[in-house]
Amino acid sequence: MTNYNRRTLLKASAAFAGASAIGFPAISYGQTEKIRIGHLTPLTGFLGALGAYATLGMRMAEEEINKAGGVMGRPIEVMSEDSVNPATAATKAQRMLEQDGATVLMGEISSASAITIMQVAARNKRLFMQIGARSDTLRGKNCNKYTFHVDIPNTVMVNAVGKALLRDNLVKDKKFFTLTADYVFGHDLLGAAKRFFAANQGNLIGDELIATDVTDFSPYLLKLRQAKPDVVCCNLAGNQVTNLIKQYAEFGLPYPIVGFNISFKIMAQAMNATKSTDTEKLIEYFEKETQFDILKSRKGYFRAWDHQLVQEAYPFTVKAKGQAKDKWDFLALGPAIPAANEPLEVINPTKEQNPCTLT
16 A cells, blocks of 8 residues: 555545544543444545545544544444445445444545435434535535534635635636536536626636546646636546646646635544434534634634534645645645634625525
8 A cells, every 4th residue: 555644644634534633531441342433435436536535534533543542432443435426325324324333424525425425314313424525505405414514615615715816806807717527516616606706797708517537638728728717717626636737737827726625533522522422412512513623723613503614714726837845735725714803604605595404
């Protein structure tokens, strides 16, 4: 297996698993029964690279927690499997709960698969901590009381990047060209971007829907060269983002490209605090809007009414050719959004804007 140093793993997998710096007291195991966590994530396909990092992050957190004494004196055991597609994800989630002894479900990056796992969690009245899928529909019309969402949703990503672009005078009367993944995540993200452009006098001069198996972006980069936008927006996902960035640099295009784009230890903290693995007790704990250290300058918390983790966002762009120190050093992060003097809620949809009704 490829070796990764700790710094690399933390940078790459923080959005998916085990990225908070919550301490656990060193205690001996009082009970030998393991607390089993069912972890589903893509390990193949265009999201497979992200899923591999998610799994490594889960393993790191599992090892650290168990070395510190586990949860309630019991060891944690993670069962990680490839979610593959929505139907397979649902089948595996049900098996994990029914046959494999999973206490809770965690994971997922694909929005399409996350929806089916959410349905399984609701049917079984068991907790699902949804780590990496970003479609607004998961937090909106498809929300349920048994699912908590960690990653930043599409509308929040657009609002965060938008605030940064507004700050830099890169929206009003500017020309935008978007490259969008052709599935539910990309469609959802494009819709949020279009609403932002319309509200802030930005001009969308072109958009390309790109199939998730595309690896050669040269036809789209030629279209960008012809369109001459002021800003290119990347609405892609998985290894397509890396492939685009590499080819974008090779083409030498001058237009800035922006991304309209923690968890295991959060769950462990909740179990330790409640001294329980009971779903209802964990839900009650999260709904108190308990704060969690998520390795950002401000702590995050789950909103009680839609179960979204409210947190800072970091807009990014691609470093110019020659500026990267190594193969991991290709993104330039901007200042945190919202600003330190603004409430975290300002980039999140309000109750009036979000159709979520927890049931």
